Amino acid sequence: MAAFRTPVSLWKFLIGSRGLEPVCIRTQNQLQPDALFQPLPLPFVVGLPRRGLSSDVESGTSKIKKPTFTDEEVQNILIKMTGLNLEKIFKPAIQELKPPTYKLMTQAQLEEATRKAVQAAKVRLKMPPVLEERAPINDVLAEDTILEGTETAKYVFTDISRSIPHRERFIVVREPSGTLRKASWEERDRMIQIYFPKEGRRVLPPIIFKEENLKTMYSQDRHADVLNLCIAQFEPDSPEYIKVHHQTYEDIDKHGKYDLLRSTRHFGGMAWYFVNKKKIDGLLIDQIQRDLIDDATSLVQLYHMLHPDGPSAQEAREQAAEGIHLIKVFAKTEAQRGAYIELTLQTYQEAFISHSAAS
């Protein structure tokens, strides 16, 4: 498995150069701050092989292990919550229009076409990775004070061999004072973009990521566009990426515009953020109001998975609560707006009863 081999070679390199203990292997899922070339997962490879590796190493610690974003159950829950609204996923893109083509289809052919569309939609809904912020690089390779005063500018030396992954590339900076240091993350990203330009990414971050412009975008309900631009521009573990994402999620939570991200690939990240911050009230209320009770229950389950020591998780385990009852338990124990959640649940139940009585 190609994806498997790279981390192993990385570890060998690390152990060989730094003499690190296998500590880094165990905590491979949670990134160590002082490891330099961290064995980061390549962005869109699902964590399956790594999980298998880690479960081989840590046999007794899986019970206390906190579920991560890449876990299968977590991913399943998030995918289910994201929904699959084909009209929204395949919204007409702003591009040069061509006249449409027409086909005559039977019901079976139509279903086949819909199935293919659903598959394409699932590919589009692949969630971008949620990583922790990367540690800054402060590594000095050499101090040559003899060179001080010879140059007036910094020199950046980049290894531009095509076969090296970008994360392992050597990029060093010679300061005018003579120090030879490894380039910081921002410098690395800039240099890599200059020599290996990626589509949609600019060398310097566009001004849309400034505060006031972001506010304008939020006021126009274009949170999904902001997040797409952010993914194109920044690396998943860069501080700007995380900051923009968190800001967007906060704005959505403030105004209750959860539906903007439903059926996009950002919904999972948003739900994960709220569950980690213990701010799932707004999302719960929105789901109940839109009659998505299954999604609400799965959200509460996810919450209990992540915070198993909280009062609501314990209460749920005692009562072995299911479905709406689970939500009620959560509303009673840990929610900030518990009363509102209960009220909304009540309204839903009444509506449900009256609807079922009518039909």
Place this chain on the structure above:
Amino acid sequence: MAAAVRAVRCLPTLCRVRAGHFWSRQLSLSTFPTASVLASKTTTVSNGALSPWGTRDDRPFTSLSRLLQTQCCVSSPSSLLGQQRRPYSFFTKLTADELWKGVLAESGAGARKGRGKRSKKRRRKDLNRGQIIGEGHSGFLWPGLNAPLMKNGVVQTIAQRSKEEQEKVEADMMQQREEWDRKRKIKVKRERGWSGNTWGGVSLGPPDPGPNGETYEDFDTRILEVRNVFNMTAREGRKKSVRVLVAVGNGKGAAGFALGRATERIDAFRKAKNKAIQYLRYIERYEDHTIFHDISLRFKRTHIKMKKQPRGYGLHCHRAIITICRLIGIRDMYAKVSGSVNMLNLTRGVFQGLSCQETHQQLADKKALHVVEFREECGPLPIVVASPRGALRKDPEPEDEVSDIRLDWEDVKSTQGMKRSVWAGVKRAAT
């Protein structure tokens, strides 16, 4: 009589020698007061209130001879000869209609058979416009005519305006007449059609209301062609007639066209407009902006190929087809006309092609299958636009590997990149 009075003022006349007074043709101040005396005498004669000529000579003349003001006669051609006022002349012996008939000379040999020059057309002018019975050069105020009859219950007497007042009144009158002349001379700019001097594409407004009171306010008519056609007759020889092709439409799918003939152009416009509204057809449009599918047809010797285009494409067609599509309400289409470009056949062909479209619903019913649309911008998403109303059949439409539709050589050339045209990709104003 009043007309004769005005004629005296405006047109140059021969001065008649009168006993006891010196008359001259040159511009002299003395002629003016005498002229005004004559005019006032004429008015007095016409009103029949005062005594005849001879006795009244001296008194008004001596008082008026002290008058030094000049009449301003800017617009009249008799400015060199002075403002002449003759109570009785050639012009007073005929009516205004007879005089103008002589001046305009509309029925002469020159006017027949189209020999008249376009620039030499004279226009009749109403010379009595603004005239009030009782207003004269000497400025008398006649109660009941140009002054109020009663004031505080008392019947007024005949009075006279002062010199300054009369000057002012006459100056105002001259100004008013000049303004009327100026307004007449303004050339109204005709709405430009497809190009400067052509009648094609010019709008005629909505058709006239029908006999049962139906109005066609939301319909617009556009001229497509104006042609002078001739017929040989026994008496006059070549007889000209104007033939106009006109299309009407309300922009919502209802449209029609008709041909109108008359001797005069405006009559032909009217006839065509009112005939076209009697021959309306409803044309189906897809999402109100384009046709359902590509149409290629041959009508007599005119080949028309119409292609469906997405929103925002505009009407990239022959100018007549653009006009027709705007009237129907089609906003995006490509059309190519080859072969004959006879306007009547082109219009007939376009209407025939558009009327024979097959809507998606009709296609679905005919084939008993779903009509599914695939858009590039929407990815692989299938959009069902029409489902058969009856039964849905199970067996799919047979599809060959190589489709057996007849290919069009022009289309093949453009897809293969074999077409070299300087007009490809030229940017025009949006339609």
